[in-house]
Amino acid sequence: MRLILLGAPGSGKGTQAERIASRLAIAHLSTGEMLRVAAASKSAFGRDVQAVIERGDLVSDDIVVKIVAERLQKDDVKSGYVLDGFPRTVAQATALDKVLADRGEKLDAVIELKVVAADLVERIVARATQAKACGKEARADDNAKTFIMRLHAYEELTAPLVDYYRSKAVLKSVDGMQSMDAVTAAIRRTIGA
Ligand code: ADP
Numbered sequence: 001m002r003l004i005l006l007g008a009p010g011s012g013k014g015t016q017a018e019r020i021a022s023r024l025a026i027a028h029l030s031t032g033e034m035l036r037v038a039a040a041s042k043s044a045f046g047r048d049v050q051a052v053i054e055r056g057d058l059v060s061d062d063i064v065v066k067i068v069a070e071r072l073q074k075d076d077v078k079s080g081y082v083l084d085g086f087p088r089t090v091a092q093a094t095a096l097d098k099v100l101a102d103r104g105e106k107l108d109a110v111i112e113l114k115v116v117a118a119d120l121v122e123r124i125v126a127r128a129t130q131a132k133a134c135g136k137e138a139r140a141d142d143n144a145k146t147f148i149m150r151l152h153a154y155e156e157l158t159a160p161l162v163d164y165y166r167s168k169a170v171l172k173s174v175d176g177m178q179s180m181d182a183v184t185a186a187i188r189r190t191i192g193a
Helices: 013-024 031-040 044-055 061-071 090-103 117-133 144-158 160-167 180-191
Strands: 002-007 027-030 081-084 109-114 171-175
Touching: 002 013, 002 160, 013 027, 013 081, 013 180, 027 031, 031 044, 031 061, 031 081, 044 144, 061 090, 090 160, 109 160, 109 180, 117 144, 144 160, 160 171, 171 180
Parallel strands: 002 081, 002 109, 027 081, 109 171
Antiparallel strands: none
């Protein structure tokens, strides 16, 4: 199964993508994770990526599309995958369409996690506090100031993808304000998994 999880920052898409991927025994492809790994390298490229993430901006389409296209060449995606955090712009979505068309593949579903934006800042700040309480380092972009920028980028650049995929008749919407388990159950019902 080839799935996309679409949702605002803090909507829980990372958690849900991981659960669904493990349930279906398919790959979980998180561009946020891939970019954080790239950012951790001490190269000039890594530093550039880190700066973009810390500002709450999006990394350029060219870079992200290249990373995802390369990732989709690996053997472990043959039985399917959950894309988490990609596509994030219409340009990324059309690039993905082309990659899929070249391979004669189609998406099975795009799952939109519907959330109330005003409640998300609290979730993100709580995530950072929890990480610190467990002795882990909080994500560099999990603070109220950067979060507002991430939300803004989402609303301006990513939210249009909801209509994009609705017009392709692959969109499924799930209420993301329920408990994590209820959201997982709703996604599973939606895709019959
Ligand atoms: P969230 O969706 O909760 O903000 P992610 O882990 O998906 O977190 O992404 C973290 C950051 O990585 C984003 O704010 C952005 O800077 C960058 N990023 C992730 N995916 C993409 C993408 N597809 N295109 C551009 N930038 C991306």
